[in-house]
Amino acid sequence: MSDRKLVLITGAAGSIGRVVREGLKDRYRLRLMYHRTVLPAQDDEEVVVGNLSDLEVAERAVAGVDAIIHLAGDPKVEATFQSTLENNIVATYNIYEAARRHGVGKVIFASTNHVSGYYELDGMPASVEMPIRPDGYYGASKAYGEALGRFYSDRYGLSIICLRIGSFLERPRHARNLATWLSHRDCVQLMWRGIESPVPFAIVYGISGNDRRYWDISGAQQILGYEPEDNAEAYAKEIMGNE
Amino acid sequence: MSDRKLVLITGAAGSIGRVVREGLKDRYRLRLMYHRTVLPAQDDEEVVVGNLSDLEVAERAVAGVDAIIHLAGDPKVEATFQSTLENNIVATYNIYEAARRHGVGKVIFASTNHVSGYYELDGMPASVEMPIRPDGYYGASKAYGEALGRFYSDRYGLSIICLRIGSFLERPRHARNLATWLSHRDCVQLMWRGIESPVPFAIVYGISGNDRRYWDISGAQQILGYEPEDNAEAYAKEIMGNE
Numbered sequence: 001m002s003d004r005k006l007v008l009i010t011g012a013a014g015s016i017g018r019v020v021r022e023g024l025k026d027r028y029r030l031r032l033m034y035h036r037t038v039l040p041a042q043d044d045e046e047v048v049v050g051n052l053s054d055l056e057v058a059e060r061a062v063a064g065v066d067a068i069i070h071l072a073g074d075p076k077v078e079a080t081f082q083s084t085l086e087n088n089i090v091a092t093y094n095i096y097e098a099a100r101r102h103g104v105g106k107v108i109f110a111s112t113n114h115v116s117g118y119y120e121l122d123g124m125p126a127s128v129e130m131p132i133r134p135d136g137y138y139g140a141s142k143a144y145g146e147a148l149g150r151f152y153s154d155r156y157g158l159s160i161i162c163l164r165i166g167s168f169l170e171r172p173r174h175a176r177n178l179a180t181w182l183s184h185r186d187c188v189q190l191m192w193r194g195i196e197s198p199v200p201f202a203i204v205y206g207i208s209g210n211d212r213r214y215w216d217i218s219g220a221q222q223i224l225g226y227e228p229e230d231n232a233e234a235y236a237k238e239i240m241g242n243e
Numbered sequence: 244m245s246d247r248k249l250v251l252i253t254g255a256a257g258s259i260g261r262v263v264r265e266g267l268k269d270r271y272r273l274r275l276m277y278h279r280t281v282l283p284a285q286d287d288e289e290v291v292v293g294n295l296s297d298l299e300v301a302e303r304a305v306a307g308v309d310a311i312i313h314l315a316g317d318p319k320v321e322a323t324f325q326s327t328l329e330n331n332i333v334a335t336y337n338i339y340e341a342a343r344r345h346g347v348g349k350v351i352f353a354s355t356n357h358v359s360g361y362y363e364l365d366g367m368p369a370s371v372e373m374p375i376r377p378d379g380y381y382g383a384s385k386a387y388g389e390a391l392g393r394f395y396s397d398r399y400g401l402s403i404i405c406l407r408i409g410s411f412l413e414r415p416r417h418a419r420n421l422a423t424w425l426s427h428r429d430c431v432q433l434m435w436r437g438i439e440s441p442v443p444f445a446i447v448y449g450i451s452g453n454d455r456r457y458w459d460i461s462g463a464q465q466i467l468g469y470e471p472e473d474n475a476e477a478y479a480k481e482i483m484g485n486e
C-alpha cells in the first residue's frame with residue numbers, strides 16, 4: 001500500500017473535495033487540507049489545516065506529496081474581486097510556487113467554465129482555443145490560474161492540468177445542466193486521469209458526456225483519455241417536464 | 244479647445260508615458276497621473292499624484308475624464324509575483340472599476356507581448372487567437388488585465404483596447420528589436436486610434452511595421468486602422484553589423 005502516490009487535496013471540505021476524497025481513497029494515499037471546516041480523518045488519511053493565502057502554509061501542505069488537486073478557493077460565480085484576489089489568485093500562486101520549491105511535479109487545477117462564461121451568455125459554444133471571456137471576477141481569477149499554470153509548466157517543468165469544471169452535481173437539476181453537468185464519478189475520473197497523465201500542460205472542459213453539451217470535451221478525451229460514464233440526457237424528460 | 248477630450252495617462256513619468264504625453268498633447272487635454280516621480284505640468288495639463296492600488300485614489304484620478312490610457316504598473320519582465328499583484332493586478336482592477344463607477348467609457352490598457360512570451364522562447368510566431376503563454380509573473384498579470392478588461396467590456400459596456408506592446412524604444416538596439424520594435428510615433432498613433440475606435444473590445448499587438456515581425460499586427464490594422472510609419476528594417480544593416 002505504501003507505494004501508492006500521496007495526493008494533497010486542497011479545499012477538501014468543499015462539495016467537490018468531499019466527493020473526490022471518497023472516489024480516490026482506494027487509489028491514492030490522501031492528505032486533506034482544510035481551512036474552516038475540518039472533517040474527521042478516515043483510515044490513514046493525513047490532515048492539514050490552514051489558509052493558503054500564506055505561502056509558508058502552502059509549503060507545509062505540499063511537502064512530500066506526489067500530486068496536488070487544488071480545489072480550494074472562493075467558488076462563487078459572483079465572488080468579489082477582493083475575495084478572488086486572496087482566495088483564488090494568491091492561493092493558487094502559493095500552491096504552484098510551493099509545488100516548485102518542493103519538487104511536486106503535478107498539479108490538477110480546478111478551473112471553471114466561467115473563464116468562458118460570456119460565450120454561453122451570448123449563446124455560443126466554447127473551446128479551450130477561444131480567447132478568455134470571463135463572466136465575473138471568479139472566472140477572471142481562474143483564467144489567471146490557468147495562465148500562471150502554463151508559466152510554471154513551461155518554465156519549471158511541472159505537469160499542470162486545468163479542468164474547466166462544469167456543473168458539479170449529484171444529478172442535473174435545471175435545463176442548463178443537461179448541457180453542463182459533471183457527474184460525481186466523471187469528476188473523479190478526470191482527477192485520476194489528470195494525475196496519471198504525462199502531458200506537461202492541458203486545459204480541458206470537465207463535463208459528462210452530455211448530448212446537449214456546448215463545450216468541447218475532445219481535449220479531455222484525447223489528451224487525458226477521459227471516457228465519461230454519464231450523460232445528462234438520461235434526466236432530460238424529467239427536467240424538461242418540470243420546467 | 245475645450246471640446247477636446249480629457250484623457251488620463253497613468254504612469255505618466257514612465258518611458259511610454261513621457262512619449263505619449265508629448266505625442267497626444269495637441270490632440271487631447273491631458274490629466275497626468277504620477278506615483279513616485281512627478282514631472283512639472285505644461286500649459287493646461289492636470290496632474291494627480293497617488294498609488295493606484297487604492298481604489299479611492301483611482302476614483303479621484305478618473306473622475307471627469309473621457310478616456311484612460313493605463314500605463315502604470317511594474318513593467319519589469321522579471322517582476323515578482325507580489326509586485327505584479329499590487330501594481331498590475333490590483334491597480335488595473337481599480338482603474339476598470341473606477342472607470343465603471345464614473346462612467347468613463349474608454350480604457351487603453353498597456354498589455355505586453357510577454358503574455359505570449361513562451362511562444363517566442365520556443366521560436367514560434369504569436370497571434371491574439373493563441374492561448375496565453377506568459378514568460379513570467381509580469382506577463383501573467385497582464386493576461387489577467389486583458390481577461391478582466393473583456394469582462395468589463397462584456398458586462399458594463401466599456402470600450403477597452405489592450406495593446407500588447409513590443410519593444411518600445413527610440414530606435415532598435417538589438418537583433419530581436421528588428422522584429423519587436425515599436426517606435427515612438429507608432430506607439431502614439433496606436434494610443435489615439437485606440438481612443439477614437441468605437442469597438443467594444445480588442446487585443447492587438449503593438450509593434451511597428453517591421454519586416455521581420457513574428458507577431459500579428461493585422462488586428463491593429465483592421466480593427467483600429469493602424470498604419471505604422473516605421474519599420475525596424477531601416478536599422479538592420481547597422482545592427483546586424485554590430486552583433
